[in-house]
Amino acid sequence: MITVLKIQDEILSGIRDFLRNEGFLEVLAPIIGPVTDPGIRGAKQVAIDYYGAPFKVMSSMILYKQMAVRSLRKMFALSPNIRLEPVESRVTGRHLAEFRQVDVEQAEATYRDVMCLAERLLHYVCQKITGKFGEELRQLNRTLRVPKIPFKVFTYQETLELLRSEGFNVEYGKEVPWKEERAISAMFEEPFFIIDYPLTARGFYDKEDFNSLGILRDFDLIYPEGFGEAASGGEREHTYKGVVKRMQLTGEDPAKYGWYLEMLKDGVCPSAGFGIGVERLTRWICGLEAVWEAVPFPKVPGIVSP
Ligand code: ASN
Numbered sequence: 001m002i003t004v005l006k007i008q009d010e011i012l013s014g015i016r017d018f019l020r021n022e023g024f025l026e027v028l029a030p031i032i033g034p035v036t037d038p039g040i041r042g043a044k045q046v047a048i049d050y051y052g053a054p055f056k057v058m059s060s061m062i063l064y065k066q067m068a069v070r071s072l073r074k075m076f077a078l079s080p081n082i083r084l085e086p087v088e089s090r091v092t093g094r095h096l097a098e099f100r101q102v103d104v105e106q107a108e109a110t111y112r113d114v115m116c117l118a119e120r121l122l123h124y125v126c127q128k129i130t131g132k133f134g135e136e137l138r139q140l141n142r143t144l145r146v147p148k149i150p151f152k153v154f155t156y157q158e159t160l161e162l163l164r165s166e167g168f169n170v171e172y173g174k175e176v177p178w179k180e181e182r183a184i185s186a187m188f189e190e191p192f193f194i195i196d197y198p199l200t201a202r203g204f205y206d207k208e209d210f211n212s213l214g215i216l217r218d219f220d221l222i223y224p225e226g227f228g229e230a231a232s233g234g235e236r237e238h239t240y241k242g243v244v245k246r247m248q249l250t251g252e253d254p255a256k257y258g259w260y261l262e263m264l265k266d267g268v269c270p271s272a273g274f275g276i277g278v279e280r281l282t283r284w285i286c287g288l289e290a291v292w293e294a295v296p297f298p299k300v301p302g303i304v305s306p
């Protein structure tokens with residue numbers, strides 16, 4: 001555990017060095033707010049009573065990122081998130097009810113721009129760790145290769161076809177399920193992207209591609225060797241009208257999103273960004289069996305622990 005935490009400490013400083021060198025400013029992440037990210041794939045949000053007002057614990061700070069880039073242009077935050085994942089996810093080895101993601105957002109960027117940023121970030125961190133912690137990785141029995149840039153890119157449609165050709169029965173329009181995500185991840189030895197998810201698979205904030213309606217300009221970054229999802233991100237729907245329309249589709253009540261919709265009416269800039277999970281990154285780099293091995297005080301879904 002001490003070895004893992006030393007490597008994690010270096011991962012965090014590597015991420016910070018890389019992003020600062022690229023001109024990103026680190027801000028402090030909010031932990032609670034009137035609303036939070038609803039696009040959390042079947043997990044539940046946590047509600048609290050904030051001086052009589054109903055508040056949520058952040059499931060991700062996505063809505064605040066759009067506010068921050070309006071003035072900061074390039075920002076990131078180490079954001080603590082709570083998602084009450086279904087108890088069945090305790091055995092996937094990659095779910096935690098409490099985790100941290102480095103949430104990145106850039107004004108006027110496309111999803112392709114931030115995909116390039118994400119792959120360079122991963123490359124930088126791997127280079128740093130293999131250079132400095134070769135002996136520790138050997139102790140952990142981990143052979144980590146620095147991934148080659150650019151990473152492979154598959155569309156969601158191509159991903160489904162690949163899975164179907166391997167005998168998996170996957171339904172169009174939904175998030176790639178845990179088992180299938182693990183299977184596709186195990187088919188590769190280098191990280192890769194899945195892009196262009198269908199509108200029905202994601203939250204209201206990922207931007208629809210107006211040249212191919214029903215498809216989002218978004219992505220997941222997937223680790224190889226069966227480790228599964230590393231990061232997700234995309235271009236943002238930033239217009240008031242667009243967001244309200246999408247909220248109607250996802251069944252969100254716009255009345256709950258007061259401050260966010262007011263901000264959009266006021267006008268925010270187009271942006272793109274992603275969030276990369278710190279514990280999952282540590283797990284992959286160290287080659288750990290389960291993600292809870294990458295956390296000093298883990299909260300595994302369904303398990304009551306300190
Ligand atoms: N952080 C992700 C993003 O930037 C959102 C999420 O965690 N659901 O797109």
